[in-house]
Amino acid sequence: MIGGKTVVYTSGTFDMLHINHLRLIEYARGLGDILIVGVNTDELVASYKSMPMIPFEDRIALMRAIKGPDLVIPQHSLDHHDKVKKLKFDVFVVGDDWVGKYDYLEEQGVTVIYTPYGKGASSSSLKKQIAERYEAMKKKADTLLPMDAVEKARRKKK
Numbered sequence: 001m002i003g004g005k006t007v008v009y010t011s012g013t014f015d016m017l018h019i020n021h022l023r024l025i026e027y028a029r030g031l032g033d034i035l036i037v038g039v040n041t042d043e044l045v046a047s048y049k050s051m052p053m054i055p056f057e058d059r060i061a062l063m064r065a066i067k068g069p070d071l072v073i074p075q076h077s078l079d080h081h082d083k084v085k086k087l088k089f090d091v092f093v094v095g096d097d098w099v100g101k102y103d104y105l106e107e108q109g110v111t112v113i114y115t116p117y118g119k120g121a122s123s124s125s126l127k128k129q130i131a132e133r134y135e136a137m138k139k140k141a142d143t144l145l146p147m148d149a150v151e152k153a154r155r156k157k158k
Helices: 019-029 042-046 056-065 081-087 103-108 123-144 147-157
Strands: 007-012 034-040 071-075 091-095 111-115
Touching: 007 019, 007 081, 019 034, 019 091, 034 056, 056 071, 081 103, 103 111
Parallel strands: 007 034, 007 091, 034 071, 091 111
Antiparallel strands: none
């Protein structure tokens, strides 16, 4: 708590910003007076999953540009012990795919809320859709103009 105001902290990779990211921010915003958002650095993300599509500097700039957060900071670690002391947050909001991971914060007086992800959009599902659509377009293009036909046309020009 800062000056009698409830401080909420949430964090994430926020790769390929989508509607469920915005819903998380809006939900967290409604839980307190001050909202701090941590954006995972590329190095942090690479330590537990594949590199984000969008570079860190772009992801943090996007998060700073949206309505909701009062402060947006880099997040270098998934351990929040020191963040509680430095940022004085009262509530931590994170997706329910992390259930149990942050229960230790309750020992520091922080209310931990594991919120369900919304249906549909996720960065992983968007990446998969993009890859599938690319493959389908590539297959269609190969059907319409096979590469061997392109190569034959190229040889004729020589």
